[in-house]
Amino acid sequence: MKATHWVAFFIESMQxxxxxxxxxxxxxxxxxxxxxxxxxxxxxxxRPSSSLVAAGISNPLALKRLKFIQRAEDFMNSSRAFYHWLESETGRSFYQTLPLYHILYTDGEINDWEVKAESPLGEKYLGRISRNAELNRILGELNNVGWLDTEVFLEVTQEMKSPSLNLIERCWNISDLNDEIETVLCQGWKSDTLPFGIEPKAFNPAKGEVIIIFSESFPIRDGILHGGVFVLPLGNHLYKIGSTYTWDDLNELPSATGLEFLIEEFEKLWKGEYHLISHLAAVRPTTRDRKPLVGRVPNYKNLSVFNGMGSRAVLMAPLLSLELLAHLFEGSELPPEVSPLRFLAK
Ligand SMILES: Cc1cc2nc3c(=O)[nH]c(=O)nc-3n(C[C@H](O)[C@H](O)[C@H](O)COP(=O)(O)OP(=O)(O)OC[C@H]3O[C@@H](n4cnc5c(N)ncnc54)[C@H](O)[C@@H]3O)c2cc1C
Structure with missing residues (x-):
């Protein structure tokens, strides 16, 4: 190959x-x-089971503690912009904003909601408190929550056509790391981190189960109900209810205990008529400190990991993708809390 061709080849592989x-x-x-x-x-x-089973909720607030996650607004703005951009590129619809009704059980919780609602971010997200007569509950309305229909989103991305995109059905292996191309591992919960110098205990995957029900009379149809479990309206009187968290018995099989828990929690919220349609399970790629795992794999010059987003992949992945790209190609810093270096095997 001539020198000029080498240069062209090198520049191309850099991109x-x-x-x-x-x-x-x-x-x-x-x-x-x-x-x-x-x-x-x-x-x-x-099969990307976790992504298909996921509820697809994008929420910047940790509801148990009423605490906004770090960089909440950056994540919300970036994810909203990204999903809307892809919707306009493809002419498909898969992302919407809807309210989430959080059940406030005690006077203390009502008071915390009112106090939080006066903070700068709270003003934007924490809305009014009202009583729902059919549920006989006090609900705090969380505004601007995102919902991604993950099944449609994954279908749309798999169908994307571009001269710059080459979609290959193939299982990657470390022996495929034999050229200069930047490789980014997005393998989900089954990824084996050991060969890459990341301690195996970095990962703490959490199995989650959901059910889908049909109900013509469930009273909350315009938003997500949250209290113990969430009840997400899918349209056509279908609702996704979830989810469980278990750290043992890691497999993608729905369990009897999972089903029992979901039904029991749902029936604590509402006692009307419904039919069970399906019951699904998958495993979330969660890390030990519940922070994402994003950045270069130590000791490899062109290998990175993009994983560990737990229950916040819909919210966090769009911004973290841009930050990882800037890190790999422009040398900018990644937030240290997501770095694989925190889990270096000894
Ligand atoms: C019950 C439940 C509810 C959830 N709800 C939400 C929610 O409301 N909001 C939210 O943001 N998140 C939610 N999550 C979490 C979310 O599903 C995950 O964080 C996200 O889907 C993980 O995506 P991923 O691409 O990392 O993994 P996956 O979806 O597991 O995809 C990884 C893919 O990589 C493939 N792969 C692995 N190794 C290789 C290889 N060597 N070569 C080629 N391909 C490979 C796998 O086969 C798989 O297809 C939920 C999860 C569960 C289980």
Missing amino acids: RIRVIGGGLAGSIFAMQALESGYTVEWWTWG
């Missing part, structure tokens, strides 16, 4: 990214890379 995994993390990263002008080789293999 290329190989994305591994077709769940929410890989799809969002691949789309953001494409939009940012990179050439993307996207390897997908296996």
Whole structure:
């Protein structure tokens, strides 16, 4: 090869990214890379169960403690902009904003809600408190919560056509790391971190189960009800109810105890008529400190990880994708709390 061809080849490989995994993390990263002008080789293999079972809720507030997550507004703005951009590019609809009605059980919780609602971020998200007669509950209305229909989103991204995108059905292996292309592992909960110098206990995956019910009379149809479990309206009188958290028995099989828990919690909220349609389970890729795992894998010059977003992948992945891209290609810093360096194997 002539020297000029080598230079062209080198520059081209500098602008290329190989994305591994077709769940929410890989799809969002691949789309953001494409939009940012990179050439993307996207390897997908296996069913992204976690992303398909997920409720798809994008909420900046930890409801138990009424505490906004770090950089809440940046995550909300970036994710909203990203999903709306992709909707307009593809002419498909998969993201919307809706209220979440959080049950306030005690006077203390009502008081905390009122105090929080006066903070600068609280003014934007924490809305009015009202009594719902049909549920016989006091509800705090959380505004501007996002809902991503993950099934439609994944379908849309898999169908994306671009001269800069090459979608390949193939299982990646470490022996495939034999060129200069930046490789970003978005493998979800089954990823084996050991070979990459990240301690195995960094990952603490959490199994989650949901049920889908049909009810013509469930009273909250315009938003998500939250209290013990969430009840998410899917349209056509269907609702997704979830979810459980368990750290043992890690598999994608619905369990009798999961079903019992979900039904019991749902019936504490409402006693009307409904039919059970389906029961699903998957495993969330959660880390030990519940923070994402994003950045270069130690000791590899062109290997990165984009994983560990737990229950906040819909909210966090769009901004973290852009930050990882800027880190890999422009040398900018990533927030230290997401760095794989915090889990270096000893
Ligand atoms: C019950 C439940 C409810 C949830 N609710 C929400 C919610 O409301 N909001 C939210 O944001 N998150 C929610 N989550 C979490 C969310 O689902 C996950 O954080 C997210 O889907 C993880 O996406 P991922 O791409 O990392 O993993 P996955 O969806 O698991 O996808 C990883 C993909 O990579 C593939 N892969 C692995 N290894 C390779 C390889 N070597 N080569 C090629 N491909 C490979 C896998 O086969 C898989 O297809 C929920 C999860 C559960 C279980």
